[in-house]
Amino acid sequence: MSLLTIENLSIATSQTTLVSGVNLTIAPGERVGLIGESGSGKSLTAMAATGLLAPGITAKGSVILGDTQVIGASERKLNTLRGRVAAFVFQEPLTALDPLMRVDRQIAEPIQRHAPHRLSRDAVHAAVLKLMHDVALPDPERIARAYPHEISGGQRQRIAIAMALACEPQLLIADEPTTALDVTTQAEILALLDRLVRERNMALLFISHDLPVVATIVDRVVVLRHGEIVEAGPIASVFGAPQHDYTKSLVSAAHAFDAALGGTP
């Protein structure tokens, strides 16, 4: 059985249709990339997977997360799925953390909320440090006491990843998690996500506008354009023999970029 099954999903405001006819399934442990230019509907599709669309935006079709039909489900029901079945990591690590809350409390929140029983302070602290260790944060004791503005962008993104892991999700949805980072940090975060997904047997939905970034981490890609899927398939075939003009342009842009850097095409 798959973890996430999206069938014929349409997302619309009262004026316009933003996403239409999207089909996407993710099996446990599978890694899928969702690519497309900015504004193509990637984030909307991902948010619809947990029923988190802004007021005024409605979704039609079928979204089954775990074993629950998300569309039309109550908030209470959805809140039990969010975090536990699917957790998110976002693009902008500064704004994704509460500026007025120390890092350890931010990580502790999902731990406490998803714990089956009340945890002691020491147990929570130990769990926080364990997660910080898992995401390879240096000097966790110091960073735990810091506010988000006191640590670097890469460190913040690691915190955000730790928060997502806190709920032990089966599916990690990473929405452009490296876009706001510099190239070196980007590579580190990608390697970290790759390792965590492998170690924890998570499924991954990796969203990016950047084909080469996606290619390094997923098995399969779905290409979105203007809210519709234009191409989908294993990474090798989409990269090797793109069918749609838009995908071709993405691939050749990536090759041109590699060539310009003097890398292998």
Next chain:
Amino acid sequence: MTAIDQITTPARRRSWQSVTLWAGIILVSLHVIVGLLTLVWTPYDPSAMAGGRLEAPSWLHWVGTDRLGRDFLTQIMIGSRIALTVGIGAVAIGAAIGVTLGLLAAFASKFLDDALAAALDILIAFPTLLIAMLVVAASETATLGSAILALGIALSAIVARLTRILAKRVLLMDYITAARTSGTSWLGIVFSHVLPNIWPTLSVSFALQFGLAAIAEASLSYLGLGAPPPNASWGRLLQEAQGTVYTAPIGAIAPGIALVSLVIGINLLADGLRDSIDPTRRAR
């Protein structure tokens, strides 16, 4: 980031901040101490004739006496207690009603939010004092309680509008979305993210409103709508001193200084507190 902090918070500004904070603390605690003291001790019985009429300041009567021969200092000291009581009471009522309404509006459907926002805008268009006067007029007799309630209700509109705007801004932040994606309920979001993030601004506004309430209470009392005697409100002292302002100006100057020092003290305190509550602005 620390480099930027050092640019925006140079040492000189930091020390100036702590000077104003301390000035605020001293002024306000002076009023608090005097106000508390009057619960157990005053120089004279506030309603007794303690000396001759309109005596000038002397060792016996530091600020002189009023036209009935009552000790002025005693009344001004009791005025501190009245002003603090009204300020705290009115801000507490205004905050309770205002924050609740503002949060409701921020979370409500667009229709309800628009309706609440429009109602608040209309309420705010009326001066605080006018609303308070209407509320007092609606209650049978003017008491200290009716003045507090009236000012609290008048302030709640200001608090509600501010809360609504601040909360709406916080709700747009990515960390709210992040909390939502990890399954935090709306109530959890209010208490762990919205309130802490709007609190620094709200608490500064509460302090400003405390000052507003103290002035409004003086105005109500001046107009005879405040706490009745023997509550010696500064507003009533000012009103009583009006007839003798040329012959005994101290009667108007002293309560005026008392009122101004409390309001300024509160404002200084508010500024200093904001900088120490908000860790992104905290001097390090």
